[in-house]
Amino acid sequence: MRVSWQWLSEWIDLGDMTPEALAERLTAAGVAVEQIIRRGEGIAGVLVARVLDVRAHPNADRLKVVTVETAFGGPTHTVVTGAPDVEAGAFYPYAAPGARLAGGVRIERQAFRGVVSEGMLCSAEELGMEVHLLSAEARSGLYRLPDDAPLGADAVGYLGLDDVVLELDLTPNRADCLSIIGVAYEAAAILDRPLRRAPEAAVGAPTGTEKAPGAPAVGEAAKDGGGASAFAVTVEDDDLCPLYLGQIISGIVHRPAPQWMQNRLLASGIRPINAVVDVTNYVMLEYGQPLHAFDADRIGTERIVVRRAKEGETLTTLDGKERLLTADDLVITDGVRPIGLAGVMGGEHTEVTPETRRIFLESAYFAGPAIRRTAVRFDLRSEASRRFEKGVDPLRVLSALKRAAELIAALAGGRVEGGVVGRQSERAAALFAPRRVEITRSAINARLGTALTQDEVLDVFRRLGFPYSVAVAEATVDAESGGERLANSEERVIVTVPTRRGDIAIAEDLIEEVARLVGYEAIPSTAPKLPETVGGRPPLVGARRSVAEHLAALGLHEVHTYVLVSEDDDRRFPRFDARTASALSVRQPMNAARRSLRRSLMPGLLEVAAYNRRHRVDSGRFFEIGKVFHPVSDEAPYGTLPDEPLHVAAVFYGHRPPVVGGRMRGGASEAGAYDYYAAKGVVEALLARYGLKADFVPAADLPGLHPSRAARVVLAGETACAPSRDGAQANGEPPVVLGWVGELNPSVAEAYELTRPAAFELSLTRLIAHRPPSAVYSAPPRFPGVRRDISFWIDRSITHADVLQVIRSAAEQLTIPLTDVVLFDVYEGDKSPSGKKSMAYALTFRHPERTLLEEEADAATSHIVRTLEQRLSIALRA
Amino acid sequence: MPPSLEALKAELESVRTKAVQEIDAAKTPEAVEALRVRYLGKKGVLAGLMSHLRALPAEARPSFGQAVNALREALEDQIGARRAALEAAALEARLQAEAIDVTLPGEALAPGARHPLSQVIEAIEDIFIGMGYRIAEGPDVEWDTYNFERLNIPKDHPARDMQDSFYLTDEMLLRTHTSPVQVREMLAMAPRTPLKIICPGNVYRRDTDDATHSHMFTQIEGLVVGEGVRMSDLKGTLEQFARRLFGEETKIRLRPSYFPFTEPSAEVDVTCSACGGTGCRVCKWTGWLEVLGAGMVHPKVLEAGGYDPRRVSGFAFGLGVERIAMIKYGVDDIRQFYVNDARVLRSFVAC
Secondary structure (H helix, E strand, C coil): CCEEHHHHHHHHCCCCCCCHHHHHHHHHCCCCEEEEEEECCCCCCEEEEEEEEEEECCCCCCCCEEECCCCCCCCCCEEEEEECCCCHHHHHHHEEEEEEEEEEECCCCEECCCCCECECEEEEECCCCCCCCCCCCHHECCEEEEECCCCEEEHHHHHHCEEEEEEEEECCCHHHHHHHHHHHHHHHHHHCCCCCCCHHHHHHCCCCCCCCCCCCCHHHHHCCCCCCCCCEEEECCCCCEEEEEEEEEECCCCCCCCCHHHHHHCCCCCCCCCCCHHHHHHHHHCCCCCEEEEEHHHCCCEEEEEEEEHHHHHEEEEEEEEEEECCCCEEEECCCEEEEEEEEEECCCCCEEECCCCCCEEEECCCCHHHCCCCCCCCCHHHHHHHHHCCCCCHHHHHHHHHHHHHHHHCCCCCCEEEEEEECCCCCHHHHHCCEEEEEEHHHHHHHHCCHHHHHHHHHHHHHHEEEEEEECCCCCCCCCHHHHHHCEEEEEEEECCCCCCCCCCCHHHHHHHHHHHHHCCCCCCCCCCCCCCECCCHHHHHHHHHHHHHCCCCCCCCCCCEEEECCHHHCCCCCCCCCCCCCEECCCCCCHHHHCCCCCCCHHHHHHHHHHHHCCCCCEEEHHHHHCCCCCCCCCCCCCCCCEEEEEEEECCCCCCCCCHHCCCCCCCCCEEEEHHHHHHHHHHHHHHCCCCEEEEEECCCEEEEEEEEEEEEEECCCCCCCCCCCCCCCCCCCCCEEEECHHCCCCCCCCCCCCCCEEHHHHHHHHHCCCCCCCCCCCCCCCCCCCCCEEECCCCCCCHHHHHHHHHHCCCCCCCCEEEEEEEEEECCCCEEEEEEEEEEEEECCCCCCCHHHHHHHHHHHHHHHHHHCEEEEEC | CCHHHHHHHHHHHHHHHHHHHHHHHHCCCCHHHHHHHHHHCCCCCCHHHHHHHHEEEEEEEEHHHHHHHHHHHHHHCCCCHHHHHHHHHHHHHHHCCCCCCCCCCCCCCCCCCHHHHHHHHHHHHHHCCCCCEEEEECCEEEEHHHHHHHCCCCCCCCHHCCCCCEECCCEEEECEEEEEEHHHHHHHHHHCEEEEEEEEEEEEEECCCCCCCCCCEEEEEEEEEEEECHHHHHHHHHHHHHHHCCCCCEEEEEEEECCCEEEEEEEEECCCCCCCCCCCCCCCCCEEEEEEEEEEEHHHHHHHHCCCCCCCCEEEEEEEEHHHHHHHHHCCCCCCHHHHHHHHHHHHHHC
């Protein structure tokens, strides 16, 4: 809402204030002033002038030499202008030598091709006017003034360029401040001063008044308008339209609105059109009541029927668009066809045009939610709909209509025909009925933590113009809570809330009024007087933090990525913990790249990797901890809220950090590329951190991953027994898949311009669900272990897990415990027999109660070797 | 003819002179050891001299014996000292030879960074946990009723314009704020009090991403419900919070505002942490930064949460984590938080 200072000053005396001071007070009271705009800042020395004659420039085809005067018959001035449309006899703003224009331009006497110009004639832009609101005609050339403009007057004043505009950033509850009068009431309350005049004074003798609420006598008005020219008004839906009034005005002359009205519309950000339309907008801005003028002669039936639209009915609105209506839309009809979308926009067919001679001026109260639904569906958020959907003051429906009728009669040559017609439903009475809200001083102080006196409280209601009465509560004897009764027996304040403040309905609303008008700075700072509570975080929140710290310590950067991803990206990756196949998506995405709710963290992580790779970050390790979204059922994916498990995932690309001079120390000097084992190492570190054991089960079926370099991470059971290839556990329970680890399928990696990145994704929710409750103490061994190393050739297709399984099962037949099996070398190269690889394991045997004999260890090792020979055909190396 | 005492003493002296010279000249511990064997060994020079002892007259024996033993002790000391000196020199030489360039980089264990948003979230969580708040979380995909209706935002309410939403169905949407967690927690807790929670999480609005808007961002919401909770308690709590997050000198200011779920409502400003309140580019020369929305829980919201608004009251507040992080780290584009440029993230290794 843009509020003209001059306009506001008509309603309240602001003579002693600066706009800045008022803006500060308004903002501090909750009506935030976002900006103070000085309309014609810096413009000076511009006069209203008349062009006496127009001659060609002797030395320039495109220039004209004109003579202007600023007083009838007074001295004349020669001005050179480039404007092609300059007209003798017309009035223009004239910047005399010494004048200042927009942008700090200073006008001096200046020669143009040999002719001295004494100043210049101005365009709207040069005067700093709101050119975007002007017609193309008014915008392009010189800004032509009306022929009744006062010759010689200061154009700054004449065009209202000395006005100041307060731009309000209103919260949705303050619909009352969508009008000059409403802002005046607010300023009056804040500054504790009266309005210059009551709003009803503007319309002579309105039937409804602001101060003494009561239903306006519309019936009476309608009786007045019982003449032949009266339209018959029927309202078929009282819920959506409890009050509908109209006025016929005939004899309309097509002309622009006077300059002062156009100035105010421009200051308010409204486009001037013609006198009739401008008056409706002007009164809307002043009263907050939207009005609409129909060309009455285009309503052939001479009837107005307000009803819900029929399904499939259409209406072409003022903007030339055909709208397909539904029964949810309220329409104004001529009894046959819709002629306006109630409260939102008029129809094109009945638009006021230069040919219009008779109008039906509408002023109504439409139900907010219905107007809002229609406006939202058609994406038509007009000045009118904004006001209706937040609620207009029912008491101003009639006064605004009368005010507008008077102005149209005065400014567009119209004649008010008969009285107001219309219909007021019985429901309207409820709108006019004043709301009474009760409050006590102690309730206010208890909620705010203040110590306000009764006088301070009552003073706020007085300033707001809310009538109130004070009553002492009946001190009825209540044996059970006598003390409470005593406290309640203080004076109750019964506040009558004027209809203009539709936002105030309950005691809390009054508490806020008191708080904001005494000032929030009056509220002290205290500590809550509540019983002690123990703060803390649930296990998953704690785990998220400690996993993140752990991964960061391992050298991975944490990232945050968007939940919404493209459908294609979402489909690409494994969904190991989804019970369903479907994905969820939003109905109206901003773009296709942000449509689906992710079911894997991979799309986001790979986007991060790709971004960094593109920006020459050659290698990277990133992780994210975040939710993924799985529908609970494929039959009705949207039937219930989805599962939202918390995942942790990482991506690795490029090379491991190199060890500088590594070879000097007998290590590798070349850093290897990140691969499956880099990712797996981090997974293993995480699992160890949470006391979990998992099997890495080869998986060729995981989408997006390299079919022979990927594994499912399957929770290992309590028994040391390894699962079979598909991960099924011995006891028949379905395996718990914690996630996966693998290299990306090269074809997918290519889409992200990455060279075979490695990655993992785990369900943190599952990890935490299966973690042991606490660490288990294990005492240091009391007797030494015996280590035996074995090294052998083995078929290259046999996995480490296969070997471990055989070793462990062989160990079960031993009489001494095998406590540790560590793989310490794998070799496959020139020296290995064809199809074979070499593996070397360190076996540690340890007895809990005695020192083992060397012979016992040897025998046990032999048994294991024999078993490996039999089951896996190994050949022991020398 | 047996050697005379004089002759033996003279020989002893010449042995001393020679031995002292040779030990001094020894260059290696091995050479020192060889000299020890030669002079002090069982068949060494001193032992040879000692063998003459029996040939001396009885009265000369003690004096000669003492002289040999004195020489033995002297040589032992000298050998010991020489050996120690040589060993020290050898060690020194070895240490010199093992010199490395200590300025070469260490083995790369470069720690990763926690994301700045995570750091801010956790710092805020810690402050409130210290004040007795419990962390509570809720779903990102919510029912309209929890996101709006139970928060006193009925369908077709103009306040819905404040938050353009991503709907999945007519009734299901990506939550536009963390406030639905309030509703869920109240329903789980009511009528017990006090309820003191902090709810961090992602929220979503149908905004076009630009320097100041993000279709997804992070909010932290706080809620306190109990008997006799006052707006002054809200002010005191937020003052404590602001001081701990932005520094002890920080002041706060409440301005009247509107949220459908609180009444009265307030926007909360803190003194600009960049200029301390004197005015600068960061605070647009006002000295204040708007960081929080807050207010007293609306009675309808308490009711929808299962509480009796005549018996209990409460306050709630919400803040945008990105906004705080932008202020704290001087980030001028909200999208930076979701780009995850490694060169930027690296600067957050130090937290």
